[in-house]
Amino acid sequence: MRTRDVRWREGRAFSLAYNAGPDALAVAEEAYRRFSGENALSTDAFPSLKQIQTEVVAMAGVWLGATPSSAGFMTSGGTESILMAVKAARDRLLAERQIRQPNMVLPTSAHAAFAKAGAYFGVEVRRVAVGPDWRADVSAMRNCVDENTVLIVGSAPQYPQGVVDDIVGIAKIASDSQINCHVDACMGGVTLAYLERLGEKIAPWNLQVPGVSSISVDLHKFGYTSKGASVIMYASKHLRSYQGFVTSDWLGGIYGSSGVLGTKSGGSMASAWAVMHFLGDDGYLRLTRQAREATLQLASVIRSSSDFVLRAEPESTLLCFGAKDPQALNVFAVADELSKCGWYVDRQTPPDSLHCTVNAIHHDKIDWFARDLHNSVATVLNQRSTGNVGAYGTIE
Ligand SMILES: Cc1ncc(COP(=O)(O)O)c(C=O)c1O
Structure with missing residues (x-):
C-alpha cells in the first residue's frame, strides 16, 4: 500500500515526517x-x-x-x-x-x-x-x-x-x-x-x-x-x-x-x-547541527538562484521561498515537477510559496534537491506550466 507514498525514510519529504536514521x-x-x-x-x-x-x-x-x-x-x-x-x-x-x-x-x-x-x-x-x-x-x-x-x-x-x-x-x-x-x-x-x-x-x-x-x-x-x-x-x-x-x-x-x-x-x-x-543530548546536538547546516545550505541555494526569493532568513530549520517573478514562474508547478522526481515540499499561500521543513536526514541531500529544483524550474519555464496550491492537511 505504501508504494505511492512519499519516501520520507530516504529523505525525500520536506514536510510531515522526520528521520534521525535507521x-x-x-x-x-x-x-x-x-x-x-x-x-x-x-x-x-x-x-x-x-x-x-x-x-x-x-x-x-x-x-x-x-x-x-x-x-x-x-x-x-x-x-x-x-x-x-x-x-x-x-x-x-x-x-x-x-x-x-x-x-x-x-x-x-x-x-x-x-x-x-x-x-x-x-x-x-x-x-x-x-x-x-x-x-x-x-x-x-x-x-x-x-x-x-x-x-x-x-x-x-x-x-x-x-x-x-x-x-x-x-x-x-x-x-x-x-x-x-x-x-x-x-x-x-x-x-x-x-x-x-x-x-x-x-x-x-x-x-x-x-x-x-x-x-x-x-x-x-x-x-x-x-x-x-x-x-x-x-x-x-x-x-x-x-x-x-x-x-x-x-x-x-x-x-x-x-x-x-x-x-x-x-x-x-x-x-x-x-x-x-537513545539520542540523548549528544544525539540531539548532532541532529540539530545537521538539520541547521542543511537549512543554511538550502537557503544559500535559494539566495543565489535567479528564479527564487527567500521569504525570510531561516531562524531554525524552516525555510520558505517564492518566485522572484510570480507572473513568469508558478511555484506550484515547480512543486509538481519536484514531486515527479520523488520530492515532497509544502505549498502555501498567501503569498504563493514553497515551504521546506528541513531535518537531519536532509544533511547530505541538498545538492541532489538543488539539481532537481533547477531542472524543475527549467521544465516549468519551458512548458509554461501552472500548478495548484494543494492543501497542508486534507479531509478525505
Ligand atoms: C508551529 C506549529 N504548531 C503546531 C503544529 C501542529 O502540529 P501537529 O500536526 O503535530 O498537530 C505544527 C505542525 O506543523 C506547527 O508547525
Missing part, C-alpha cells in the same frame, strides 16, 4: 510495538505510562526552560497541545473573571490549530496581521486585547516563514492583562534549545520569559519519535489544572482525562521515552 527509527518502532496495547487513560492500571510521562515531561522541560513550579502533560501532537492551551486559558478566565464570551489574540502566522481550537471551544479568534518581517506585530496585538481576551499567542518559530516572534513583547501583554500566553514551540522547542547550546543567538522564547503561561513542543517532529507525541508545559500546576476534564455525571463512575483522547495508546509515549534516551 537506529533511532528502529528504537522508535520497537518501543511503539511493545507499548501499543497499553492504555494511558488509566495510569492506575498502567503506572509504567505515568512514569514515562513524568520522565518525558521532565526531559522536555529542560529544553523549554521549565522551573521547579512548571508542570506538563504529554499529548498526541501539536494540535492537541494547542487545543489544550486554548481550553486551559478559557477555563481559567471563566473561573477567575467569569468571562463568558472569550477571545484570543494571535498573529496571522500562528498555526491553523488555533482556529480549530477556537471553533471547538467557542473562543473567538482575533487574527492580527504580521509585520513586514513576518513577525507578530506586538503593538497591533495589544490593541486587539480587551476585557474578554483570555489568551495571547506567539510562535517559536511560526510555521509559514520560520521566524521567531517577539515572545518577550507578547508575554508582557499577557502579564499586564493577567491573561494566558501560549508559546507555540511545536516546531522549534527542540531545535532552538540545541541551537542555543551550539552557540547561536536566539531571542528569548521559552518559559523563562515572564508572562509565558504555557509552551508546546512536538516530540514527533524534531524529537524524532513516532507520531503521536507532544508535550505541553505550564508555568505552574495551577495553570495546568484547567487542562483536565472530570465528570461523574453518568452511570459509569468518575471519568477523568488530561487531554482530548480517552483511550490513549502507550505506543507513542514509550517511543518518545525510548528515542529521547
Whole structure:
C-alpha cells in the first residue's frame, strides 16, 4: 500500500515526517510495538505510562526552560497541545473573571490549530496581521486585547516563514492583562534549545520569559519519535489544572482525562521515552547541527538562484521561498515537477510559496534537491506550466 507514498525514510519529504536514521527509527518502532496495547487513560492500571510521562515531561522541560513550579502533560501532537492551551486559558478566565464570551489574540502566522481550537471551544479568534518581517506585530496585538481576551499567542518559530516572534513583547501583554500566553514551540522547542547550546543567538522564547503561561513542543517532529507525541508545559500546576476534564455525571463512575483522547495508546509515549534516551543530548546536538547546516545550505541555494526569493532568513530549520517573478514562474508547478522526481515540499499561500521543513536526514541531500529544483524550474519555464496550491492537511 505504501508504494505511492512519499519516501520520507530516504529523505525525500520536506514536510510531515522526520528521520534521525535507521537506529533511532528502529528504537522508535520497537518501543511503539511493545507499548501499543497499553492504555494511558488509566495510569492506575498502567503506572509504567505515568512514569514515562513524568520522565518525558521532565526531559522536555529542560529544553523549554521549565522551573521547579512548571508542570506538563504529554499529548498526541501539536494540535492537541494547542487545543489544550486554548481550553486551559478559557477555563481559567471563566473561573477567575467569569468571562463568558472569550477571545484570543494571535498573529496571522500562528498555526491553523488555533482556529480549530477556537471553533471547538467557542473562543473567538482575533487574527492580527504580521509585520513586514513576518513577525507578530506586538503593538497591533495589544490593541486587539480587551476585557474578554483570555489568551495571547506567539510562535517559536511560526510555521509559514520560520521566524521567531517577539515572545518577550507578547508575554508582557499577557502579564499586564493577567491573561494566558501560549508559546507555540511545536516546531522549534527542540531545535532552538540545541541551537542555543551550539552557540547561536536566539531571542528569548521559552518559559523563562515572564508572562509565558504555557509552551508546546512536538516530540514527533524534531524529537524524532513516532507520531503521536507532544508535550505541553505550564508555568505552574495551577495553570495546568484547567487542562483536565472530570465528570461523574453518568452511570459509569468518575471519568477523568488530561487531554482530548480517552483511550490513549502507550505506543507513542514509550517511543518518545525510548528515542529521547537513545539520542540523548549528544544525539540531539548532532541532529540539530545537521538539520541547521542543511537549512543554511538550502537557503544559500535559494539566495543565489535567479528564479527564487527567500521569504525570510531561516531562524531554525524552516525555510520558505517564492518566485522572484510570480507572473513568469508558478511555484506550484515547480512543486509538481519536484514531486515527479520523488520530492515532497509544502505549498502555501498567501503569498504563493514553497515551504521546506528541513531535518537531519536532509544533511547530505541538498545538492541532489538543488539539481532537481533547477531542472524543475527549467521544465516549468519551458512548458509554461501552472500548478495548484494543494492543501497542508486534507479531509478525505
Ligand atoms: C508551529 C506549529 N504548531 C503546531 C503544529 C501542529 O502540529 P501537529 O500536526 O503535530 O498537530 C505544527 C505542525 O506543523 C506547527 O508547525
